Amino acid sequence: MTQINTKNLMLFGLVALLFIVTGFMQSWNTTLTILNMGLISAIMALGVNMQWGYAGLFNVGILGFTALGGLAAVLVSMPPVPEAWAAGGPRILLALAAGAGSIVAAVMIYKKMPAGLLRVVVMLAVLIAGFMLYRAIFDPARDAIEAVDPALTGYLGGLGLPVILAWPVGGLFAAGAAWIVGKTALGLRSDYLAIATLGIAEIILAVLKNEDWLGRGVKNVTGLPRPVPYEVELQAADWFLSLTERFGADPVTASSVVVKLSYAGLFAAVLLLLIWMSEMALKSPWGRMMRAIRDNEVSSEAMGKDVTKRHLQIFILGSAVCGVAGAMMTTLDGQLVPGTYNPLRFTFLIWVMVIVGGSGNNWGAVLGGFLIWWLWIMVEPIGLWMMQTITMGMAEDSGLRQHLIDSAAHMRLLTMGLFLLLMLRFNPRGLIPER
Amino acid sequence: MDFLNAIVVLANFVIVPATAYGAQLALGALGVTLIYGILRFSNFAHGDTMAFGAMVTILVTWALQAAGITLGPLPTALLALPIGIAATALLLIGTDKVVYKFYRQQKAKPVIYVIASLGVMFIMNGLVRFIIGVDDQRFADGERFIISARTFREMTGLDEGLAIRTSQGITLVVALICVVALFWFLGKTRTGKSMRAFSDNEDLALLSGINPEKVVLVTWIIVAALATTAGVLYGLDKSFKPFTYFQLLLPIFASAIVGGLGNPLGAIAGGFLIAFSEITVTYAFRRVVNHLLPEEWGPEGLLQLLSTDYKFAVSFAILLIVLLFKPTGLFRGKSV
Numbered sequence: 094m095t096q097i098n099t100k101n102l103m104l105f106g107l108v109a110l111l112f113i114v115t116g117f118m119q120s121w122n123t124t125l126t127i128l129n130m131g132l133i134s135a136i137m138a139l140g141v142n143m144q145w146g147y148a149g150l151f152n153v154g155i156l157g158f159t160a161l162g163g164l165a166a167v168l169v170s171m172p173p174v175p176e177a178w179a180a181g182g183p184r185i186l187l188a189l190a191a192g193a194g195s196i197v198a199a200v201m202i203y204k205k206m207p208a209g210l211l212r213v214v215v216m217l218a219v220l221i222a223g224f225m226l227y228r229a230i231f232d233p234a235r236d237a238i239e240a241v242d243p244a245l246t247g248y249l250g251g252l253g254l255p256v257i258l259a260w261p262v263g264g265l266f267a268a269g270a271a272w273i274v275g276k277t278a279l280g281l282r283s284d285y286l287a288i289a290t291l292g293i294a295e296i297i298l299a300v301l302k303n304e305d306w307l308g309r310g311v312k313n314v315t316g317l318p319r320p321v322p323y324e325v326e327l328q329a330a331d332w333f334l335s336l337t338e339r340f341g342a343d344p345v346t347a348s349s350v351v352v353k354l355s356y357a358g359l360f361a362a363v364l365l366l367l368i369w370m371s372e373m374a375l376k377s378p379w380g381r382m383m384r385a386i387r388d389n390e391v392s393s394e395a396m397g398k399d400v401t402k403r404h405l406q407i408f409i410l411g412s413a414v415c416g417v418a419g420a421m422m423t424t425l426d427g428q429l430v431p432g433t434y435n436p437l438r439f440t441f442l443i444w445v446m447v448i449v450g451g452s453g454n455n456w457g458a459v460l461g462g463f464l465i466w467w468l469w470i471m472v473e474p475i476g477l478w479m480m481q482t483i484t485m486g487m488a489e490d491s492g493l494r495q496h497l498i499d500s501a502a503h504m505r506l507l508t509m510g511l512f513l514l515l516m517l518r519f520n521p522r523g524l525i526p527e528r
Numbered sequence: 529m530d531f532l533n534a535i536v537v538l539a540n541f542v543i544v545p546a547t548a549y550g551a552q553l554a555l556g557a558l559g560v561t562l563i564y565g566i567l568r569f570s571n572f573a574h575g576d577t578m579a580f581g582a583m584v585t586i587l588v589t590w591a592l593q594a595a596g597i598t599l600g601p602l603p604t605a606l607l608a609l610p611i612g613i614a615a616t617a618l619l620l621i622g623t624d625k626v627v628y629k630f631y632r633q634q635k636a637k638p639v640i641y642v643i644a645s646l647g648v649m650f651i652m653n654g655l656v657r658f659i660i661g662v663d664d665q666r667f668a669d670g671e672r673f674i675i676s677a678r679t680f681r682e683m684t685g686l687d688e689g690l691a692i693r694t695s696q697g698i699t700l701v702v703a704l705i706c707v708v709a710l711f712w713f714l715g716k717t718r719t720g721k722s723m724r725a726f727s728d729n730e731d732l733a734l735l736s737g738i739n740p741e742k743v744v745l746v747t748w749i750i751v752a753a754l755a756t757t758a759g760v761l762y763g764l765d766k767s768f769k770p771f772t773y774f775q776l777l778l779p780i781f782a783s784a785i786v787g788g789l790g791n792p793l794g795a796i797a798g799g800f801l802i803a804f805s806e807i808t809v810t811y812a813f814r815r816v817v818n819h820l821l822p823e824e825w826g827p828e829g830l831l832q833l834l835s836t837d838y839k840f841a842v843s844f845a846i847l848l849i850v851l852l853f854k855p856t857g858l859f860r861g862k863s864v
Contacts, residue, residue, distance in 0.1 A: 151639050153572075153646075224833075232829075277848050281855050283639050284570040284789075288781045289851065292844035295778055303837045436774070437653065441646055448643065503657035510650025514627060517644055 101456060101525050108463045115471070122346065125353035127470050128463075132360035133422050135462030138446040139367055139455060140414030146453035146527065147375065147383045148407045151283050154274065154290030156439040157297035158412045161270055162263030162419025163429045164301060167314045169259035170424075171251035177241045177306075181234030182249055185306065188231035195223020238306040248309045257320050260363070260420045267416025268409045270297065275408040280401040286408075294436065301431040308429055315428040321355040324348040356425055363421065364459070367414060371455050383407060384453075437506065442469060445513045451523025460525055465512070469505060476504030534819035536688040540677070541815075546807040547800075548696040548765055551703035554799030555758035556776060557783035558710065558792055559751045565727035565790035566747040567628065569641035574755060574780065576652035579773035580619060581756025582763045583660050585612030586667045593669065601671035602698065605760055612760065617752035623648055624748055632744075649774075656770045665768040668695060688819075695764040706757055707796060710750065714792065719746055727790060775840075779806065782843035786850045788857025797858065802843050810836045 112131075116124040137155060144150040199219050206212040239247045270293055278289035302311050327333045327348040337347045374380050383403065386393040390400050423429050442465065450461020480501045484494040516523065556578060563571045571577075588608035598604045627644050673679075674697045677689025714720040719742070726733040726743045734740060759773065766772070783802045787794025812830035834841065850857060 149639065151642060277851050281851060284642065285785065285851060285855070287570065287572075287642060288778070288785065289844075289847065291781070292778055292840065292847060295775070295840040296838075296844055299837050299840060303835060437650070441650065444643070444646060445650075500658045500661070503654050503662075506650050506654030506657065508654075510647045510652075510654060513647035513650065514644060517640070517647065518627075518630060521640075 101460075104460055104524055108460060108467070111464075111467050115467070122349055122353070125350060125357060127467055129353060129356050129360060129425055130422075130470075131463040131466040132357060132364055133418050133425065134443065134446060134466040135459040136360075136364055136367060136418040136421070137415050137443045138450060138458040138462040139364070139371065140411045140418065141443050141447050142411075142450075142452060142455060142458035143371060143414065144408055144411035145447055146458070147380070147387060148404055149283070149387045150279075150404060150408050150411075151287045152290045152408070152411065153287050153436075153440050153444075154292075154294035154412075155415050155443050156434055156436050157290070157294030158267035158270060158415040159419030159422065159439050160294075160297050160301055160431065160434050161266040162260075162416040162421070163423035163434075164308050165263035165266050165416070166256060166259040166317060166420045166423040167308050167429050168251045169254050169262050170256035170318045171314060172253040174241065174246045174248065174250035177238045177246060177249050180237040180241055181306075182238070184230060184234035185238065185249070188227050188234060191230055192223065192227040195219055195226070198223070235304075235306050243305075243312075246309075247312070248306050248314075255320065256318050256424050257359075259424065260417050263420030264413035264417040267419070268413040271409045271412030272405070275405040279404045279408065291436075294440065298431060298434055301429075301434075308431070311432055313428055313430045313432075317424065317427045317429070319427065320359060320424065321352055324352055327351060360421060360425075363417070367417075368455050368459065375455070438469075442509060445509050447523075448513055448521075449516045449523060451525040451527065453527030454523070454525050457523050457525035457527075461523070464524075465509070468512075469509065472505045472508050473502055476501040476508075479504075530819045533686055533688045534816045536680075536686055536690050537815050537819065540688065540690045542804075542807055542811050544690070544692055544696055546804045548699045548761075549807065550800035550803030551699050552758050552762045552765065552799075553776075553779055553783045553803050554796040555703055555706060555754050555761070556780040557787065557795035557799045558707070559754040559758070560780055560784040561787070561790055561792055561795040562747055562751055562754070564784070565792075566723060566743060567632075567641070569638045569645065570781065570789075572642060572645045572777065573623075573649040573652055575774045575777040576649050576656065576770075577616065577620065577752070577755040578759030578762070578776065579656045579768075579770050580652050580759075581612045581616040581752065582759030582768055582773070583656050583770075584615040585609055585756065585760045586660070586665055586763070586768060588612065589667045599670060601694070603668050603670045603694070603764055605667055605764060606698070606702075609757065609760055613753045613756045616756045617749045619652075620748040620752045621745060624744065632740075653770065653774065660770070662770055665763075667768065668764050670694060693765070695761070699761045699765055702757060702761060706754065710754075710792065713750075719743075723747065778840055779803075779843040782847040786846055786857055788859040791857065791859045794857050794859030801858075802846060805846055806839045806842045809833045809842050810839050 112124050112128055115127065137159065140158075141152060141155060144152050199216050202212065202216050202219060206215065238249060241247055274286070274289050274293050278286040301308055304310060305312065308314055324345075325348075328344050333348065333351075334344055337344045340347075375383075382393070382398060385396075386398060386400050386403055394400055443462075446461035446465040447458050448461070449465055450459065451457020477498065480497045484491075484497050487494040556574065559577075560571060560574050563569065563574070585605055585608045588611045589603075589605045592598070592604050592608055597607070599607055627648060628641065631640055631644060671694050674692045674694055675690065677691040680690045681687070712720075714724055722733065722738040723743050723746065725736065726738055726740065730740075733743075762773075762776070779802050780799075783798035784795050785798070786801060787796070787798030810832065812832035814829070814831045817831055
């Protein structure tokens with residue numbers, strides 16, 4: 094672990110103080126809501142920090158990996174829809190297998206046949222025929238599934254397993270997507286990886302929004318099972334009521350606080366586990382190799398290290414962590430709403446966290462996660478208050494005043510951009526720099 | 529006759545829109561590719577630069593419209609465009625002085641510039657939302673069509689109509705002027721030549737006494753002109769919404785990379801390639817085929833390869849293919 098020095102402790106203490114002050118000023122419920130998302134953001138920042146801090150890889154597709162994690166939560170935890178499976182389940186699977194098969198066949202042809210025009214033609218023919226076959230099998234099955242009670246289901250549903258299982262599965266999904274991107278874009282210029290990840294994120298989002306048979310698309314999946322008890326259950330439980338009575342708390346507020354605390358406990362456990370794992374990895378020979386590659390690719394290659402392969406490894410690992418965080422977030426929300434995935438919020442904000450917190454340092458990334466998330470939430474009320482103060486002198490019905498107050502919500506992006514630039518300029522190593 | 533009808537349908541729904549879209553992408557990609565060639569980084573703020581330029585132009589357009597000044601059949605926005613370009617140029621030069629110059633002096637790695645451009649993107653995005661809001665803004669005025677579908681039908685006697693919107697015509701004309709001017713500038717003028725020299729070999733250019741700061745300054749001005757024009761044309765053709773401009777980043781980058789980053793000619797070719805593939809793949813060919821085949825052979829489905837929501841997938845797929853097989857792009861771009 095990082096040498097515990099007073100500066101770092103103070104920084105964490107300061108962020109804790111921010112949360113505590115929010116608790117006293119607003120309410121503990123709000124604080125816990127921010128804290129829970131802060132924990133998830135910290136995990137995402139950890140994942141990005143693995144890629145950027147250990148290996149210098151620039152990933153701007155965090156949104157996509159997070160969304161895949163969300164999809165995993167739905168596919169694992171929601172109860173299956175037997176009618177939909179009967180209507181077209183096996184057929185969909187067959188179609189997907191046919192699609193995957195034709196891609197594999199095309200890859201085989203590319204690898205086995207001698208280079209030349211013939212290879213290109215055969216490859217294209219296989220791909221086009223595969224696509225036709227896929228659509229021919231897929232389309233009727235999709236229509237049949239989506240016709241099954243579209244107002245309530247209209248999708249295959251999930252496996253009906255406990256939602257906690259979705260977290261590692263989300264990581265696996267994200268790892269799979271990362272493998273595809275990394276395999277093509279790694280080993281080229283660093284910018285190419287950035288653009289390829291930007292692309293895969295858009296595509297994953299498009300799939301989530303449009304493939305109704307998979308996750309109901311923009312109709313959203315709501316009411317995901319929870320890993321923690323429901324508030325109503327707590328309010329009905331005798332032991333809970335007697336407990337609140339002893340502390341003299343309002344059972345309704347207390348139940349919601351307890352639920353959020355249990356989430357926080359689960360998330361904190363995952364976060365600590367991940368920090369421990371990545372700290373151990375960083376200290377191991379593997380971690381030293383990673384940093385050596387980051388600092389000087391040429392000399393590492395001279396030492397016989399396969400740079401591209403190692404990059405692929407770390408890229409997949411980091412993306413998987415983002416996928417886990419995505420699954421956790423959907424679990425916390427209890428619903429999958431593809432419309433809310435916004436790259437500014439899910440990709441670029443995470444980058445601000447990593448840069449501000451300290452790239453290359455796990456504790457820094459975690460600190461950045463908490464701090465920036467708190468600011469992201471708090472800038473809006475602060476901005477509103479500021480705008481009201483600035484416009485105090487203006488006439489009540491002034492158009493400019495109204496516009497300024499209405500626009501306070503957009504202060505967030507400005508402030509975050511400013512934080513990123515200032516940090517990058519004056520303190521590029523971040524709040525808690527790499528040792 | 530049926531064959532003609534099929535061609536007209538194809539032209540109306542694929543060729544004309546794709547040409548206009550391709551010209552817009554090409555202008556955007558030219559900006560990206562220039563920044564890449566001269567400053568050597570991928571500018572993630574480019575989409576938001578386009579949005580900023582378009583926003584200033586829209587505000588000026590509204591002011592002109594309110595003052596009763598219009599361009600007759602042409603959109604007033606063309607009159608406002610120079611002011612938009614000037615404002616964007618000032619913003620970009622200011623950004624360069626405040627943000628990028630420091631890293632140039634530090635000789636920072638390209639990826640640091642990219643991260644800085646993320647910060648700039650945030651700020652520009654926030655600025656645009658702050659000033660004009662997040663909603664759709666319409667600012668096109670003047671004549672709507674060069675040829676409307678009905679006039680075309682009456683003129684030719686065909687069943688299908690071909691509509692060419694004014695915005696599409698203007699897009700092509702303006703884009704053509706921009707491209708010709710750019711190539712003339714890069715090829716014939718002293719400053720343009722020094723820019724190309726700087727892009728080809730920085731050390732040699734410095735040795736020959738080329739002032740790097742001047743090259744960078746001119747680059748930003750040209751980029752402002754290209755980005756604003758692209759943004760305004762896109763806004764005239766479709767509509768202005770800050771978030772769509774951010775999303776344009778992907779097809780624009782794809783165009784620039786497919787053509788070969790740093791190569792202006794490649795950026796134009798890439799823009800059209802991406803636009804045509806995007807629209808061809810997401811267009812339902814049923815009506816075209818219906819004209820070509822006898823009635824009883826008519827297809828049942830829409831004959832659409834992918835739904836329009838997957839248009840980003842098309843740019844991405846092309847990008848992946850190019851990265852896999854020809855990482856320097858179709859036209860020789862800068863280093864891999």
